[in-house]
Amino acid sequence: MEVAVPDIGDFSDVPVIELFVKVGDTIKVDDAIATLESDKATMDVPSSAAGVVKEVKVKLGDKVSQGAVLIVVEGAGAAPAAAPAAPAAPAAAGNTAVQATPAASTAAFSQSALSAPAAAAAPSAVTLGGKVHASPSVRAYSRELGVDLAQVRATGPKGRVLKEDVTAFVKGAMQTGVVPGKTAAAAAGASLGGGLDLLPWPKVDFAKFGEIETKPLSRIKKISAQNLARNWVMIPAVTYHEDADITDLEAFRVAINKENEKSGKKLTMLAFIIKASVRALQQFPEFNSSLDGDNLVLKKYFNIGFAADTPNGLVVPVVKNADKKSVFEIAAETGELAKKARDGKLGPADMSGACFTISSLGGIGGTYFAPIVNAPEVAILGVNKSVMKPVWDGKAFAPRLTLPMSLTADHRVIDGALATRFNVYLAQLLADFRRVML
Numbered sequence: 478m479e480v481a482v483p484d485i486g487d488f489s490d491v492p493v494i495e496l497f498v499k500v501g502d503t504i505k506v507d508d509a510i511a512t513l514e515s516d517k518a519t520m521d522v523p524s525s526a527a528g529v530v531k532e533v534k535v536k537l538g539d540k541v542s543q544g545a546v547l548i549v550v551e552g553a554g555a556a557p558a559a560a561p562a563a564p565a566a567p568a569a570a571g572n573t574a575v576q577a578t579p580a581a582s583t584a585a586f587s588q589s590a591l592s593a594p595a596a597a598a599a600p601s602a603v604t605l606g607g608k609v610h611a612s613p614s615v616r617a618y619s620r621e622l623g624v625d626l627a628q629v630r631a632t633g634p635k636g637r638v639l640k641e642d643v644t645a646f647v648k649g650a651m652q653t654g655v656v657p658g659k660t661a662a663a664a665a666g667a668s669l670g671g672g673l674d675l676l677p678w679p680k681v682d683f684a685k686f687g688e689i690e691t692k693p694l695s696r697i698k699k700i701s702a703q704n705l706a707r708n709w710v711m712i713p714a715v716t717y718h719e720d721a722d723i724t725d726l727e728a729f730r731v732a733i734n735k736e737n738e739k740s741g742k743k744l745t746m747l748a749f750i751i752k753a754s755v756r757a758l759q760q761f762p763e764f765n766s767s768l769d770g771d772n773l774v775l776k777k778y779f780n781i782g783f784a785a786d787t788p789n790g791l792v793v794p795v796v797k798n799a800d801k802k803s804v805f806e807i808a809a810e811t812g813e814l815a816k817k818a819r820d821g822k823l824g825p826a827d828m829s830g831a832c833f834t835i836s837s838l839g840g841i842g843g844t845y846f847a848p849i850v851n852a853p854e855v856a857i858l859g860v861n862k863s864v865m866k867p868v869w870d871g872k873a874f875a876p877r878l879t880l881p882m883s884l885t886a887d888h889r890v891i892d893g894a895l896a897t898r899f900n901v902y903l904a905q906l907l908a909d910f911r912r913v914m915l
């Protein structure tokens with residue numbers, strides 16, 4: 478199937494300034510094929526077909542008009558005919574003009590600036606704003622990262638800002654420790670609605686005070702640092718503590734493990750906590766949700782992530798459909814995933830799709846801590862090492878094995894009363910695991 482330039486209004490002989498596909502690429506409907514740039518507007522052309530690119534009929538610099546074939550796609554599924562499209566964004570628009578066309582620019586980010594919904598939302602005529610020269614996809618990319626395009630050094634033809642320029646700008650900001658310094662803070666303000674206006678990160682010549690050694694952060698540490706920083710800043714989180722009496726559960730676990738000594742099958746406390754958490758998520762569905770704008774997305778599946786400490790940093794493998802698995806199965810799976818994590822062999826599929834995360838420091842110690850919510854999840858449960866505590870039973874102090882729990886929840890979704898109910902319920906489940914069946 479041929480994919481041609483759709484109706485681009487009054488424009489003709491528009492140069493192709495960026496090509497996003499090559500022969501052999503597999504593309505989906507709405508994937509961006511090329512960016513066209515007239516003297517008035519820059520627009521991404523989305524694919525109307527899905528399949529494998531067999532032929533690319535244009536090259537950079539070619540001038541095209543409506544109907545010109547850009548690529549040939551094989552094995553194609555076609556999109557419903559797109560409505561005539563309007564220019565997505567002005568070629569030389571600054572931030573003001575971009576903000577004036579939010580629907581179009583958002584669509585550009587999802588690489589469908591010329592698809593029907595975007596066209597409907599885009600204005601038919603756009604006034605030229607500032608001086609920044611960038612394609613809609615680059616503008617969307619910079620908005621996603623909170624980067625002010627005006628501050629990015631352009632290396633493209635005619636002073637055009639390329640995607641690589643935005644990436645380089647962000648890298649530079651991270652390396653100089655301006656995270657988020659004046660520039661990034663101002664940019665962050667665009668998405669945060671206020672801006673933190675933080676001082677630049679303190680630059681200290683540590684060597685002046687004594688011997689030092691500098692080691693690069695591992696890749697995992699760098700990635701998780703960015704995620705953790707975002708989640709810490711963006712989520713109004715509160716941590717709620719509770720003690721669970723796991724005396725009977727631990728006795729049960731030890732007894733079952735003894736029975737199964739020969740088979741090598743082993744129940745772990747983490748597996749019981751995962752199973753009990755699933756039950757608590759079923760009881761309190763808000764905990765199994767994610768915020769999506771003004772909507773709450775409630776998930777009907779129960780995938781549980783667990784933090785795994787590895788020599789290279791923290792990773793979060795995910796036990797999928799934990800509600801459908803036995804405690805033995807969960808124990809075996811967490812064991813395998815933790816091993817994979819330590820060996821650095823987890824793939825993206827092993828680490829995606831979690832609904833709720835458990836961070837267990839039980840094998841190490843500690844009393845309580847405040848884990849950071851793993852967005853877009855809305856809550857995370859931390860547990861520390863269980864200890865024998867004297868608990869008043871009404872007549873005397875009795876020694877009870879007590880598991881310290883720390884539940885951090887996103888207050889935008891979960892109020893304190895609900896969080897405490899969740900904790901109390903979870904503690905009840907762990908105190909008498911038969912309740913999990915109810």
Ligand code: CAO
Binds near residue numbers: 745746815838840841
């Ligand atoms: N209380 C008391 N003992 C506990 C316990 C608890 N809550 N949880 C585990 N233990 C015991 C185990 O029974 C085991 O004892 P044995 O060797 O006698 O059987 C020992 O502690 C070691 O357990 P483990 O930690 O190796 O295994 P696990 O199944 O409990 O946990 C995993 C697996 C992957 C969660 C863990 O290895 C890990 O990486 N934990 C760190 C997670 C982390 O870093 N969180 C912080 C994130 S926020 O910065």
